Amino acid sequence: MSSPQDNSRYERKADFEKSLNSLLGLIEGITIDGEINDQEIQFLExxxxxxxxxELNPPYDKLIPLVAEVISDGVLTKDEMRLIKVTCNSLAAHEYFNTITADIQRLHTMLAGIAADAVVSKAELSGLEAWLAEHSHLENSYPYDEVSNKIAKVLKDNHIDQQEQKELLRLFGEFVAMQDDKTITNPTVNDNSLCEKNPHIDLTGVFCFTGASSRYSRSEFKKVITGLGGIVTEDITTRLNYLVIGNKGQPKWKFGSYGGKIDAAIKLKKNGHPIQIIHEIDLHAAIDAG
Known part of the structure; x- marks a missing residue:
């Protein structure tokens, strides 16, 4: 069994690796259109x-001075950007997060970097679209599908109108807060828009239910899922695959105030864990099809 000291050491190293992934994503986000402005440099600051x-603790003692020197003149050149990327990759242990989690962490700060100057351009969307295509292994991991669908819709007419600009900033702006525990803390949409669109559901996965079902009691839900080879849990943990939102929801959800399970699942998704929030109707469809 690990001692408290061992756990503390692990958390420090894991936090550092996550900060590297975040820095890489931020660099990619603010440079994705080939241009860098003062607001984006400030975001890096x-x-x-x-x-x-x-900054006095290894390996931050190597990284922080480098970032400080690079942005000291208010300009980030391609060579400086490349130097930061090389340094991040050389310092990363790649032992605490799998590829999907690490790349989702990068995507979060890429979106933040793009939204840093409060304007999303066609060049930025095109660059992001190319990055998403190169990282298709992130499909079904929040917010990959949401962002991909939004880009496809916006670029369909090759124009970003005022309403679309607001919607992009609203979506990307969820990731602007740099502190990990401040990102995605106040969803303002209804329960349907929280759910994955056309999710692929493996009925042998780990499920948790929240809200009121239109078909099952909790005991019936557990019996059906376990009968199909799945597992049902009452807790939101990293082993969870699906949080199922009941079709009847909860009255308070319509006001943007969500229960503890949804909040916990959103935070885990934000941290890169591939949990899917799915609607009960999609689960019924998967069960009926199976």
Whole structure:
């Protein structure tokens, strides 16, 4: 069994690896259109300030001075960007997060970087679309599908109108907060828009239910899922595959105030864990088809 000291050491190393993934994503986001402005440089400065508390501790003692030097003149050149990427990759242990989790962490701060100047351009969307195509292994991991679908819809007419600009900033803006525990904390949409669109559901996965079902009692839900080879749990943990939102929901959801299970699942998705939030109707369809 690990001692508290061992756990503390693991958390520090895991946090560092996550910060590297976040920095890589931020660099990719603010440079994705080939242009860098003052607001985007300031966003990179914000990242550095968030981590200055660790600048005397290895391996931050190598990374923080590098970032500080690179942005000291208010300009980020391609060579400097490449140097930061090489340094991040050389320092990363790649032992705490799998590829999907690491790339989702990068995607979160890419979106934040794109939204840093409060304008989303066609060049940025095209660059992001290309990145998503190269990382198709992230499908079904939040927010890959949501972002991919939004880009396809917006670029369909090769024009970003005022309403679409607002919608993009609203979606990307969820990731602007740099502190991990401040991202995705206040969803303002109804329960249907929280759910994955056309999810692929493996009925042998791990399920949790929230809200009121239109078909099952909790005991019936458990009996059906376990009968199909799945597992039902009452807790939101990293082993969870699906959080099922009941068709009858909860009255308070329509006001943007969600229960603890949904909040916990969203936070885990934000941290890169491939949990899917699915609607009960999609689960019924998967069961009926199976």
């Amino acid at each position: 914000n990242w550095m300030q968030e981590h200055r508390i660790n």
